[in-house]
Amino acid sequence: MSSSSSSDSTAIEETKFIGSVMAKTIAYYQNRLGETSRARSKLRNPQLRRNHEVGHYRLIEDYFADDAIYAVKFRRQFRMRKEPFLCIVGDLEGRFPYFQWKMDTERVKGFSPIQKCRATIRQLAYGMGADKWDEYFRMSECTVRECVYEFCKAIYLVYGQRYLRKPTINDIHQLYTVHEGKHGFPRMLGSIDCMHWSWSLCPNAWRGQYTRGDHKEPTIILEAITSHDLWIYHAFFGPNSANNDINVLDQSPIFNHIYLGKSHDVPFQANRVAYKRGYYLTDGIYPPLSVFVKSFTCPNDPKIKEFKEAQESARKDVE
Known part of the structure; x- marks a missing residue:
């Protein structure tokens, strides 16, 4: 009886010891995860107030107004004439909600269709990085990449049956x-x-x-x-x-x-x-x-x- 009771007590002590070690290990890694998340939150860049409308009106003033500053350079900068570009913008705006000028949940206007199409055309034409035009278009890198993806998909859906096909x-x-x-x-x-x-x-x-x-x-x-x-x-x-x-x-x-x-x-x-x-x-x-x-x-x-x-x-x- 004494031998069996001693073995039972030893097993109970081992179980308690293993449980305490596991509890300390879990607490340790929980603290580490909490410190890492807090450190990441401190290092995370603050949200920038880009003021999207300023970028839109600057673009209109530079290229699309009656007395546009860079009207003579439109074809060189856009790699197309103004009429086809505005036609593309109108077709995408009328068919896809992504290219419509909407407000976010804070009642702040987002990017205009011209901004999204212009940023995409600029990146496709010149092959530069997505964050190259942040100061001018007021667009972040991820937004420009999203615009390129949505633009290419929309162009294929709108013009694919007419232009991107084999001859009949x-x-x-x-x-x-x-x-x-x-x-x-x-x-x-x-x-x-x-x-x-x-x-x-x-x-x-x-x-x-x-x-x-x-x-x-x-x-x-x-x-x-x-x-x-x-x-x-x-x-x-x-x-x-x-x-x-x-x-x-x-x-x-x-x-x-x-x-x-x-x-x-x-x-x-x-x-x-x-x-x-x-x-x-x-x-x-x-x-x-x-x-x-x-x-x-x-x-x-x-x-x-x-x-x-x-x-x-x-x-x-x-x-």
Whole structure:
């Protein structure tokens, strides 16, 4: 009996000891968490009184008033004319609550549609940081990023069905007719080429793969197809500058609709040879495919010289 009672008392003491250790441990970490949260609250930046309306009226005075200060620089700063910009602002404001000028819970006016669209266009056009325009637009970094996301999503929903699409059969016939009348190339769909976009804010870890010897700073490649009226109905953006046009073409989804059997075949004949679809004007680096019409390197025949000049002139649409 004595041995059993001593073992029971030992177990009780061990249980009490373990319980006291656990209680002290929990109390210790609770105090640490409380100190950390208090320290974070002290380090947290205070809410700034940015006065959104001041930023709006400054923007109106600089670019949109009848006697705007920088009216002559509108196209350079916005990368478009005033009329298309105001049309975009009106379309987004009328369809999406995010771009409407509303008041918050404190009855303070938020950002205007012009402020949100202007901050987005500025960041997309110049590729600078989201906190670059805080002093002028009175916008925080997270707000500018949110504006960019909502703007891109809204643009796709509003204009995607009209502009961001593949040509239909009617579009193809119209392209055939216009290109033949303007450039003299029958059954021409457009011009394809690649260009390099400067990326001055490229992360240091990626600079090696996005830098080429013929460019002073990192660049990103854009592959595009455009028509006579600068309708860009194909754009493949993102490959690093170490690629050439052929490497970009291998990665591009330009011919995926043909592989999947979803292309619109509008056949024609040239020199008694039947072709299923039209062609694109390219420079000399592209592979010898039936969908590509390239120029000649060193022509000697007068007819070939004339063709070379016409082909290079028509290809300027995309360049």
